[in-house]
Amino acid sequence: MADDRDEQGPAQYASPPCFMHELDPEFRVPLTDWSDVRRWRKAERERLISARLAVTADARAAMSTRIAEGLDALVGDIGGRMVSLYWPFRGEPDLRSWMASINERGGRTALPVVIEKGQPLVFRAYRPGDRLEKGVWNIPIPAEGDPVLPDIVISPIVGIDPQNYRLGYGGGFFDRTLAAMPFRPLVIGVGYELQRIPTIYPQPHDIAMSEVVTEAFAS
Template sequence: MADDDIPGTFASPACFLHEVDPAYSGLPGPLDLQAWTDVNRWRKAERERLIAARLDVPAETRAGWADAIAAGVLAEIGDVAGRVVSAYWPFRGEPDLRPFLEAVARRGGRTALPVVTGKGQPLEFHLWQAGEALSRGVWNIPVPAESRPCLPDIVIAPVVGYDPAGYRLGYGGGFFDRTLAAMPARPRVIGIGYSAARVPTIYPQMHDIPMDLIVTETGTVRRQGDVSTVRALT
């Protein structure tokens, strides 16, 4: 079906779409090249499968799921007054949390969007709220027109897929993991996605960083254990 809920104002959204090009990301190579090749091949196929599956869901159904996810995230966060919450712009069937950002602002919180700064560089987060100007960034991704860098207290990250250990399957370039690794203080990181995006494992590698929790339309997924070593397909 056509992805009829993608905003038409910009060519690409301000989410983690910049992860799509590993050559741009500048990640160091894995210790086991063959293992990484196998995992990367699997991730690419799984990413395509999961995106196609969520786009097959009617837009009105996804909208209802997004409302449930937003409510779940607000319940997990609690009092947002004085706190900075970063989210993203919806892309290719991702849950649309723009109303969630408006709710955060109404409750006294501040909201932000991620900004790509350059090849191999961590993301920056810049304050922005609904109604403020946006401009075109890298890959035509909309970013806050006014430069107001901040360090979020809470980062909301859309997942293409996720596993019980809290690892996130993203778009493939690793910017998100690099960003978390470079931040002076780790924010609370909440992955959001649909329950059907759950997989047994994403085969986490050394650079992958797990979410603190993941919220779906059916509830909250809390981390079950951890993986600290490179895992290859078996």
């Protein structure tokens, strides 16, 4: 669910406003202004994506397998349930094999589709082998199909804080989508332990994940 709303914030400062962060790694300057939060999120997003991409492909594959095991333990019986996943992008956990296993076990799967900037996503049913086309950022999306409402939404994270607030790509698609749904699905953020951060400075529009699963399983 890549997006870019936070990218519209003011330019970054060339250096931090003080040096307390060099003395105490837990020190954080409280951010209360939205423009400051956007600027901080942009820098943190870039840092976390770079860290994720620095992990070897073999290590990411092993962690993805562990995440799939954690999802199975958390979700339980998948029969008859609709699960929205995602197509992996920029080092995100690759859960395509797990997606195939859902369909083999009597569940159904979907992928999110960006329809218009500033609007909620829609979900289209998808199972491996269905025709795909390129969507926004060239991420594959189902080429056809009516919208569906998933029971479970699996969302990749860029960062995650202890309250399960997700740092995403900045466009706000995910939060708008959850706010617009007629019921609240089980929302599971997936990512790596290296993406845990002390806070995302949550704002009123941010919606926390129901659960988070990393290679260390659920939290």
